[in-house]
Amino acid sequence: xxxxxxxxxxALLIVTGLLSLAAPAHAQTxxxxxxxxxxxxxxxxxxxxxxxxxxxxxxxxxxxxxLANWSGTPTDPTAVWCSGKGSNVSLGTGKAIGAxxxxxxxxxxxxxxxxxxxxRSYRAGGKSDWFLPSYGELKKVNSNTKTDGGWGAGAxxxxxxxxxxxxxxxxxxxxxxxxxxxxxxNFYVDAAYGALGTDAKNTLLAVRPVRxx
Numbered sequence: 001x002x003x004x005x006x007x008x009x010x011a012l013l014i015v016t017g018l019l020s021l022a023a024p025a026h027a028q029t030x031x032x033x034x035x036x037x038x039x040x041x042x043x044x045x046x047x048x049x050x051x052x053x054x055x056x057x058x059x060x061x062x063x064x065x066x067l068a069n070w071s072g073t074p075t076d077p078t079a080v081w082c083s084g085k086g087s088n089v090s091l092g093t094g095k096a097i098g099a100x101x102x103x104x105x106x107x108x109x110x111x112x113x114x115x116x117x118x119x120r121s122y123r124a125g126g127k128s129d130w131f132l133p134s135y136g137e138l139k140k141v142n143s144n145t146k147t148d149g150g151w152g153a154g155a156x157x158x159x160x161x162x163x164x165x166x167x168x169x170x171x172x173x174x175x176x177x178x179x180x181x182x183x184x185x186n187f188y189v190d191a192a193y194g195a196l197g198t199d200a201k202n203t204l205l206a207v208r209p210v211r212x213x
Contacts, residue, residue, distance in 0.1 A: 029041070030042055030043070030048060030062075031043055031045070036048045036051055036062045037051065038050070038051060038054070038144050039144075039148065042062070042064030042125075042211075042213070043064075043125055043127065043213060044064055044066075044124050044125035044127040044130070044211050044213075045066075045067065045124045045125045046064035046065050046066045046067060046070075046124065046125075046210070046211070047064060047065055047067065047148060047149060048062060048063070048064050049063055049064065049065050049140055049141050049144040049145050049210075050062065050063040050097070050137070050140045050144065051063075054144075056097055056136065056140070057097050057140075058097065058098070059097060059098040059212065061098070061212040061213065062212065062213055063137065063140070063210055063211070063212045063213075064210065064211055065133075065141050065145060065149065065208055065209070065210045066124060066130065066208055066209045066210070067150065068149065068150025068151070069150075070122060070124065070208070070209065075206075076157070076206040076207060076208055077118060077206070077207055078204040078205055078206050078207065079114060079115040079117075079118045079158070079204065079205070079207050080113065080114065080115070080201060080202050080203065080204060081107075081114060081115055081158055081182045081199075081201040081202075081203070081205070082107055082111035082113075082114045082115075082116075082182075082201045082202075083111060083112045083113045083114065083201075083202065084110065084111050084112035084113070085110045085111070085112075086106075086107060086111045086114075086201075087111070087180070087201045087202060088201075089179045090162055090179035091103075091106045091107065091110055091162065091179075092106065093106060093107075093134075093160055093161050093162045093182075094134060094161065095134055095135035095136055095183070096134060096135075096136050097134065097136040097137055097140065098136075098137075098212075099134040099136070099137075099160070099161065100131050100132060100133045100134035100137045100159075100160050100210065100212075101129075101131045101212070103116070103131075103132065103134055103160035103161060104116040104119065104120055104131035104132045104160050107132070107160060108120060115132050115158040115160075115207045116131070116132040116160055118207050118209075119131055119132040119207055119208075119209035119210075120132075120209070122209045127211055129211050129212075129213075130209035130210065130211045131209065131210065132159070132160040132209065132210075133159055133160060133208075133210045134159055134160050134161045135159045135161035135183045135196075136161075137159070137210060138157065138159040138183075138185050139185065139196070141210065142185050142187060149187075151187035151188075155186055155187050155188040155206070156184050156185070156186055156187070156197075156199075156205045156206060157184060157185055157187055157205060157206045157207065157208055158182065158184050158205045158206070158207055159182065159183045159184060160182075161182060161183045162179065162181065162182045162183070163181035163182055163183055163198035180200055180201055181198040181199060181200055181201060182198060182199065182201055183196060183198055184196070184197060184198065184199055184205050185197075187206075
């Protein structure tokens with residue numbers, strides 16, 4: 001840039017210099033703390049499956065689910081819902097969106113081993129707040145990551161929500177007693193995709209962590 005400056009004696013000085021321009025600001029991505037949309041990569045490196053405007057989400061939070069290879073293996077690991085004290089009694093877990101984190105804490109406290117302990121051990125993106133999704137949260141994972149979630153061999157996934165007092169399971173029509181069963185969801189991409197059911201807490205089913213932010 002060149003400027004002409006008048007001196008007190010009427011002479012002109014020519015001043016040259018570089019014009020300093022601020023670099024244009026780039027919009028932050030969801031992973032960097034910007035606005036998120038379903039399908040985006042979240043801060044923890046997972047897939048965003050629920051945002052504050054998602055129907056049924058009253059938490060005002062955004063949720064992401066871990067990627068298919070989160071455990072370092074080609075398929076999702078399996079675990080029992082609970083072994084130990086919490087396997088035969090109700091832990092008072094909830095089904096609603098927003099209940100997954102507190103459900104996970106109850107499971108960790110009362111179970112020797114569980115799907116929740118496995119989910120909470122995940123540390124992707126430097127985040128230590130991963131948990132096992134509730135019934136309501138798992139339904140949203142199912143409906144919003146059907147084509148990009150990498151669901152495969154581990155077709156039935158645990159939620160952190162215990163089942164009703166007594167329900168007949170999809171597989172053998174037996175009734176699970178109070179406190180002994182929990183909700184799971186079918187992630188096979190077939191005619192039964194999305195089917196919900198309950199299984200005994202000592203059943204080995206697949207696990208996929210989620211987190212909210």
